[in-house]
Amino acid sequence: MINRDMDIREKSIVLIGFMGVGKTTVGQLLAQKLNRSLVDIDQVIENDFGMPTTEIFNKYGESTFRKYEKETVISYCKQKWKIISVGGGAFLNEEVRKACLSNCLVVYLDIPWEEWKKRLHMLIDSRPVLQGRTLDEIRKLFDERQKIYATHHLKVTIDAKSAAEVADDIVDCLQSAWKIHP
Numbered sequence: 432m433i434n435r436d437m438d439i440r441e442k443s444i445v446l447i448g449f450m451g452v453g454k455t456t457v458g459q460l461l462a463q464k465l466n467r468s469l470v471d472i473d474q475v476i477e478n479d480f481g482m483p484t485t486e487i488f489n490k491y492g493e494s495t496f497r498k499y500e501k502e503t504v505i506s507y508c509k510q511k512w513k514i515i516s517v518g519g520g521a522f523l524n525e526e527v528r529k530a531c532l533s534n535c536l537v538v539y540l541d542i543p544w545e546e547w548k549k550r551l552h553m554l555i556d557s558r559p560v561l562q563g564r565t566l567d568e569i570r571k572l573f574d575e576r577q578k579i580y581a582t583h584h585l586k587v588t589i590d591a592k593s594a595a596e597v598a599d600d601i602v603d604c605l606q607s608a609w610k611i612h613p
């Protein structure tokens with residue numbers, strides 16, 4: 432359900448989906464294509480703490496990260512005209528989900544497990560949530576996380592597409608939504 436209190440084109444676009452699906456990479460391309468600025472929530476948090484996410488988890492714990500993540504997303508999603516890529520765990524929080532869904536257009540980047548598995552080697556060092564887990568445990572997390580992504584406005588399936596192709600697909604999807612809800 433799209434909240435039509437403001438012009439749908441003004442709404443910021445929030446990218447959600449499992450870690451490694453490409454939210455940050457595609458977000459950059461989408462921002463260029465739509466001439467908007469990108470807010471990568473992990474980047475904002477890392478800049479504020481002056482350290483990478485893994486170090487924030489190690490030094491302050493996941494709950495500190497999640498609290499800061501919640502406040503950061505809720506604050507940015509009130510702004511218009513942005514592309515906002517949120518961390519894959521941000522939608523665990525109900526307040527975050529509600530704030531994004533009511534203020535922004537939420538685009539879910541959906542990736543099949545077999546495709547995602549090919550990216551694991553690129554993610555393991557920088558994603559603390561994956562560290563120390565077996566492949567079976569990661570699969571379980573992947574399946575569990577699908578529930579938190581179930582509420583969204585638009586969905587784009589990734590498959591073996593390049594990041595540029597995904598960005599093009601999102602633009603097509605947005606243009607249809609903008610036409611249907613002028």
Ligand SMILES: Nc1ncnc2c1ncn2[C@@H]1O[C@H](COP(=O)(O)OP(=O)(O)O)[C@@H](O)[C@H]1O
Nearest residue numbers: 449450451452453454455456457553592593594
């Ligand atoms: N469509 C794609 N095809 C192949 N690799 C990709 C694609 N999109 C992103 N990547 C790569 O996957 C990794 C994770 O991408 P990233 O944008 O950081 O994902 P997220 O922000 O969702 O965690 C990076 O190494 C990135 O270069």
Ligand SMILES: O=C(O)C1=C[C@@H](OP(=O)(O)O)[C@@H](O)[C@H](O)C1
Nearest residue numbers: 449450451518519520558559560
């Ligand atoms: O899914 C998660 O719990 C997390 C995803 C990461 O962001 P990406 O989804 O951009 O990888 C980052 O916020 C942190 O490592 C936790």
Ligand SMILES: [Mg+2]
Nearest residue numbers: 454455473516
């Ligand atoms: Mg990211």
